[in-house]
């Protein structure tokens with residue numbers, strides 16, 4: 444057996460899967476939150492935000508599936524219990540009521556920044572062991588989140 448593996452593969456998989464499951468939980472909660480804004484936006488910008496939130500939950504559904512499938516490839520189990528999502532996610536769901544565009548944009552910016560910092564954390568952990576599959580997963584997510592954060596912040600006055 445070659446003795447040059449610089450890390451314990453089982454320990455790595457357990458650590459990265461914990462982090463990936465935390466990311467997965469955050470994405471799951473954010474998807475419902477984006478539907479909430481899609482349905483409850485009350486603003487002259489209704490049409491734009493109704494469409495924009497649809498684009499976002501569609502993209503996040505892809506990210507949700509990709510993240511879960513990566514956990515499977517790393518011999519783990521993606522969380523499927525809704526109560527676990529609520530417990531683990533740092534993004535919190537919010538009640539169904541009217542929201543104006545300013546609140547919606549600021550909330551999405553805040554939530555996407557949380558997703559971005561988690562995906563960067565995953566990328567850093569994966570880089571240490573050259574886990575290229577995981578690096579590729581989060582690199583794509585990071586590009587998407589950074590671009591949307593720029594565009595969302597450009598819609599705000601300050």
Ligand SMILES: [Fe+2]
Nearest residue numbers: 481482493497
């Ligand atoms: Fe819809």
